[in-house]
Amino acid sequence: MMRTTIFGAFLAAAVTIGLPAVAQAATLVANVDVATQTMTVRKHGKLIYTWKVSTARGGYVTPAGQWRPYRMHRMWHSRKYDMAPMPFAVFYHGGYAVHGTTAVSRLGTPASHGCVRLATANAETFYSLVREIGPGNTRIIVSK
Numbered sequence: 001m002m003r004t005t006i007f008g009a010f011l012a013a014a015v016t017i018g019l020p021a022v023a024q025a026a027t028l029v030a031n032v033d034v035a036t037q038t039m040t041v042r043k044h045g046k047l048i049y050t051w052k053v054s055t056a057r058g059g060y061v062t063p064a065g066q067w068r069p070y071r072m073h074r075m076w077h078s079r080k081y082d083m084a085p086m087p088f089a090v091f092y093h094g095g096y097a098v099h100g101t102t103a104v105s106r107l108g109t110p111a112s113h114g115c116v117r118l119a120t121a122n123a124e125t126f127y128s129l130v131r132e133i134g135p136g137n138t139r140i141i142v143s144k
Helices: 002-017 120-133
Strands: 028-033 038-043 046-052 065-067 071-077 085-093 096-101 116-119 138-143
Touching (some): 028 120, 038 120, 046 116, 046 120, 065 085, 071 120, 085 120, 116 120, 120 138
Parallel strands (some): 028 138, 096 116
Antiparallel strands (some): 028 038, 065 138, 085 096
């Protein structure tokens, strides 16, 4: 009980004077817009990146919804698609991930099997941000 009271007082003081506190969860929000083939990234509500992406091409789907990442890999190889490399993969829903691609000329157009593809340098930046902020404090929002 005493810990809760002290912690609550600390949090209230931090909020009142504007100091960051561990309990004030930092937020990272990635908005993927399938219609414009872009992804915006906001940290603490401030827009920090806008990147071109590739989402599902004809015959495939990038599901719409909101998720928190549940698994991350610096390098993953797709078991479903001929061991295709997926650098800096941030998995957010089933087998769907935000990850890097070498097919940068296709960014800005639908080209994937459903994942959200980024230029590999941008995927590395996003991966690092998710690690920094924490998957539990990150949201990936996909809208049509």
